[in-house]
Amino acid sequence: MTGRTPPLGDQQGLWQAVLAAAAGRCQCRGTCGKSHAKDGGRCPAVHGGYGHRHGTGPVRLAAAPCDPADLALPPHKAAALPKAALAAWCPACLDATTRRTRAALLAAAPPADPDALF
Template identity: 80%
Template sequence: MSGRVPPLAHTGLWQAVMAAAAGRCQCRGTCGKNHAKDGGRCLVVHGGYGQRHGTGTVRLLAAPAEPADLLLPPHRAAALPKAALAAWCPACLDATTRGARRACQSGAAPAEPDALF
């Protein structure tokens, strides 16, 4: 993880989450993509480049691992322990949050990725 720029605040917690994730987005399909060609996990790494032309350097975020917890108010999300956090690329985080909001509005549980077996 050396040479990668951490955020300005809570660097210890962020670095612990990134170390547990090996600096790679931990999305396993809750964003709506199955990531099948990626071995079931998003390939985006912190400090790498986006998949689209002109996206620039990707900065991973430490956010709640459970899609429903993404809807928590900021003060409650900030109080979550390290074990309840995951590394997210901005694209997967945004798509998963949108899915959680839709599920909350419809009264259904947030979509989980398809089981392999």
């Protein structure tokens, strides 16, 4: 997958449409935990560009839900979201935002009842 070659499974061009709407740049605005202050509040990662660390290779943006709460959806429900509910994410921001979202959901969950066996 080089340049703007779509990933496998993008028959309707959804990934290409999301990437075009994002101008080929990650749309994270700090939900990953970084302020991105040096870059105007938006992640500087560009599709096909290189990461800020040596050896990371080219950045490949993914189309995923723009609302961090939707990142916890099961894959079949996330895949059914419309284009307007998707954003372009670099792998680092997507992973960090997903971890933060899941941690927040676990913290908000009521405590489990004690086991009935003991």
